[in-house]
Amino acid sequence: MIRRLHHLDELRAWRESLPAAAVIGFVPTMGALHQGHGSLVQRAVAECDTTVASVFVNRLQFDEAEDFACYPRDEEADCRLLAEWGAAAVWLPGHADLYPEEEPELIQPGPGGRLFEGEYRPGHFAGVLTVVARLFAAVRPHRAYFGEKDAQQLFLVRELAAGLVPPVEIVACPTVREPDGLALSSRNRRLGPAERRRATVLHRALTAARRAFVAGERRPERLEAAMREVYRAEGIEPEYAAVVDDATFLPPTRPGGSWRAVTAARLGGVRLIDNLLLGRC
Known part of the structure; x- marks a missing residue:
């Protein structure tokens, strides 16, 4: 049965309970899980001693309020899938767990984030990089798993991780597709x-x-x-x-x-x- 962690202090206590030598794999998500996420979790489970996922719909990365409001949320379904895929724990933080301050300082992307998604979704990557940095700081994983489907995001997260201490290895996983080629999303x-x-x-x-x-x-x-x-x-x-x-x-x-x-x-x-x-x- 998967361990559900709702608050930062619960996550910290769980993290401290793990063996010091354990390799921790991490899969950050916004929920609404599908087999594309499953491929990340299953790879992490195969390669790490313990795998933890997060489910957090990060309002900072939505450039359209309607898109944020309409984003599907189903904690029970997400936790059931994560358990089936083999995750040991899931962190379900509230907004204040990650952003205790009223106006979070955003991490701005470099040149590789200014075109394409950066152009059509202003502020999106600043929100992504900010939440990823805070998730990494809280979870303290050794490896984090991201899909190649969001290739520009993956590129920027790798840049972010390269400057972190302690380091986090970013593992890229192939895009999962429907039989007709549509990328799972x-x-x-x-x-x-x-x-x-x-x-x-x-x-x-x-x-x-x-x-x-x-x-x-x-x-x-x-x-x-x-x-x-x-x-x-x-x-x-x-x-x-x-x-x-x-x-x-x-x-x-x-x-x-x-x-x-x-x-x-x-x-x-x-x-x-x-x-x-x-x-x-």
């Missing part, structure tokens, strides 16, 4: 039947870019055009469909390295993101 449950059928356009656009890359195309603008052509055929205008250098999360400016295709689009009122590693140049 808590937002998918808000798609109507028609939007759900069309939502595969993100993965199809990314796949078109990868196909062109594998065929030898190395001009970013042509790879991006291949993505936009897939969207155009569906009558959808993406927020962005771009190629980035995976080492900087900025448009490629140098030969060599690995490139990644990234995209975001709205299906009805639901905003989806996805990405795909293209390969090394």
